Amino acid sequence: MENIALIFWPIPVGLLTIVLGLFLLRETSRGITRDGDYKEKHAKNILIEEIKSLADSHETAAVLADLIHKDGAGSWPPRANHDHSTWPEALRVYKEIYLELAPLLPKVTPSLDDDINRACVDDFRSCFRQKLRDRVDLVRVRDLLEAAGAGRWDVFPRDTYNAFYCCIASSRHAYRWATIPVVKVAQLETVVDMPAELDEPWTYLQRHYGCDSPSGNNTSNLLLNFGTDGEHAFKINTGMPESITSSEEAFARIFYNVELLGLPIYHDMVLATIRFAQGDKVACLKHVARITAQLRPLLNSYYDHMHDGKIARSVWLSHVQGFFAWGVGHIDKTSNEWVKFDGLSGNQVLLFHALDGFLGLEPYLSPRDQERNVPARQRALGKAFKKHSFRRMVSGVLQGGTDAKIEEEFSEIVKRIRVFRSAHRTRAKAYLSQPAPERLPMTAGKSLLEPSTGESIRFLDRFMVRRLSQTV
Ligand code: HEM
Known part of the structure; x- marks a missing residue:
């Protein structure tokens, strides 16, 4: 028996070495990534600090520093906090409603029948409207937006404000189209009445970012749609292949x-x-x-x-x-x-x-x-x-x-x-x-x-x- 153990002992040791080796390799490569991420963030911070330090000496630096500070929440690309559990309570419901409705938006193959599509658009909009009416407390939402407008970024942090911009913009586009792929009956509309819960906040956001359009833009819907961990927040094709x-x-x-x-x-x-x-x-x-x-x-x-x-x-x-x-x-x-x-x-x-x-x-x-x-x-x-x-x-x-x-x-x-x-x-x-x-x-x-x-x-x-x- 002892002889057998002597003959076979290299096998478990070898296996252990391989497992340990693989573990170390994984940890090292993780380490490299972590270190790489750290280095990248560090390099980015140095750039941002330098831009800030030049703000008093040149207009281009001043404008860029202002953009990073106010629209970027201190970074660039702009930071957006999509973890809505950390948002002020009155705002969370907007994201919850979006997430509930998102799976109803897309279809693999759209109908080519205008009547069916009309009904589909109308149903989606009325369900959206109802949820907003039942669950959004516009007075509290307004108070928060007023606070941000008055510079109370402790109440409504800038990275949350950015994420909220993306949330309302995405909700407005969801309401506008009501189904994906978009269909002729919706394309031929000339006016769409937005629910007040999506219109009122938009007025504040338009003012803050300085964009007049009732539609979203590249910043609100795409650039701000990634969270601080790189996660894609407001998806439009939930449940699709x-x-x-x-x-x-x-x-x-x-x-x-x-x-x-x-x-x-x-x-x-x-x-x-x-x-x-x-x-x-x-x-x-x-x-x-x-x-x-x-x-x-x-x-x-x-x-x-x-x-x-x-x-x-x-x-x-x-x-x-x-x-x-x-x-x-x-x-x-x-x-x-x-x-x-x-x-x-x-x-x-x-x-x-x-x-x-x-x-x-x-x-x-x-x-x-x-x-x-x-x-x-x-x-x-x-x-x-x-x-x-x-x-x-x-x-x-x-x-x-x-x-x-x-x-x-x-x-x-x-x-x-x-x-x-x-x-x-x-x-x-x-x-x-x-x-x-x-x-x-x-x-x-x-x-x-x-x-x-x-x-x-x-x-x-x-x-x-x-x-x-x-x-x-
Ligand atoms: C399939 C995807 C895309 C299509 C079909 C497309 C189409 C177009 C069209 C038709 C225009 C000219 C008309 C207009 O200004 O509206 C345009 C302009 C432009 N697009 Fe795109 N685009 C796409 C993706 C992108 C991407 C990913 C970028 C940049 C990252 C981009 C950057 C631009 C720019 C900068 C202009 C302005 C003209 C210029 O500066 O050359 N596009 N695009």
């Missing part, structure tokens, strides 16, 4: 990641601008070169996700895009005319506004569209970079040396944005050409389009081609 839910999340995450990778770029834009103003062109060059280098991973986060493998073309138009549209309006009291509002679009993304401003390009969006759909402090950043843009002041051909190198870097940045814009054009068309028989041609950002898909795409293409030709 994986290909749909993962496409929805991958799409939303692109916008979050663009801002995540955008922060170091904003930081370098500020520093490049300051160093140029100080006449330190060598330091300025270093920062412009860093922008060029950091654009590669940032744009890759778009190229690597905006394709059929990550966001299925067969589901995007019907199950993702429609919900983010708006396409209804109201009668304007002064002109007595119907004013229509559009919904979300990539054209509201801060990074592109900031880059365009830094390069001295005119904004893509009209002032009216910016005021409707881009938060005021984000608009201010694009404007500040444009005001202090020094690109046209460096002329390498005449002066040589550092100026020439700065100019080269600027040309490289422009080249990379042009590549993005032409890739975006091709990809956008591929997604927009998918069949969606339940609805009329529409984009979230431009609402109802031409009667046929082909005409609609030609109409949209004009915007993208024009922007490409302006990117010089």
Whole structure:
């Protein structure tokens, strides 16, 4: 017996070693991740502290610091606390209602019958209305919003305020469309009366963020839809097959990641601008070169996700895009005319506004569209970079040396944005050409389009081609 034990003892020891090895490997790799997360957060905090410390010396730094503090709840991308158990009690019910209704929104295959769809939209809305009426205490909600308006962020912390913005915006879009995929009968509506419980808070939120539109925007519905642990909060395709839910999340995450990778770029834009103003062109060059280098991973986060493998073309138009549209309006009291509002679009993304401003390009969006759909402090950043843009002041051909190198870097940045814009054009068309028989041609950002898909795409293409030709 002893002999047998002697012969076989290496087996349990070997097994133990393997198990221990695997455990250590797992712990080490966890450690690396934890350490990596820690390092990333640390690096981000350093950038934010530096931006704050520059606020007194330059307008671009002041505007960026203000954005991070007020809209970002101290960070960027903006922090949103989606753990509603920590929200002030009167607000929790909004998220609870959303979560109860979310599974009723989507269908794998929509009906093509207008009467059935009308009934489905009406039922969803009346159920939503009833739940809000029964459970929301508007007086207490108003008190909280008043407190925040008066700067009482101890009562209503900024990261909760951000999450609440996303909650109300998502609820408004759920009420607006009432079913996913969105259907013709809802698209043809011109006015939708929102319940007071979704309208009143919206007025406060509009005022705080500085957006006039009754619809949500890229910030309220997508950027703020990720919690501090990276969780995706207000989903629209609850209970649908994986290909749909993962496409929805991958799409939303692109916008979050663009801002995540955008922060170091904003930081370098500020520093490049300051160093140029100080006449330190060598330091300025270093920062412009860093922008060029950091654009590669940032744009890759778009190229690597905006394709059929990550966001299925067969589901995007019907199950993702429609919900983010708006396409209804109201009668304007002064002109007595119907004013229509559009919904979300990539054209509201801060990074592109900031880059365009830094390069001295005119904004893509009209002032009216910016005021409707881009938060005021984000608009201010694009404007500040444009005001202090020094690109046209460096002329390498005449002066040589550092100026020439700065100019080269600027040309490289422009080249990379042009590549993005032409890739975006091709990809956008591929997604927009998918069949969606339940609805009329529409984009979230431009609402109802031409009667046929082909005409609609030609109409949209004009915007993208024009922007490409302006990117010089
Ligand atoms: C399948 C997904 C997408 C489609 C079909 C699409 C479609 C379009 C269309 C048709 C336009 C021009 C019309 C308009 O301004 O409304 C546009 C503009 C724009 N989109 Fe997208 N888009 C998609 C995703 C994205 C993403 C993920 C981003 C950025 C992360 C983005 C960024 C932009 C920008 C910045 C503009 C303004 C024009 C420009 O600066 O080039 N889009 N998009």
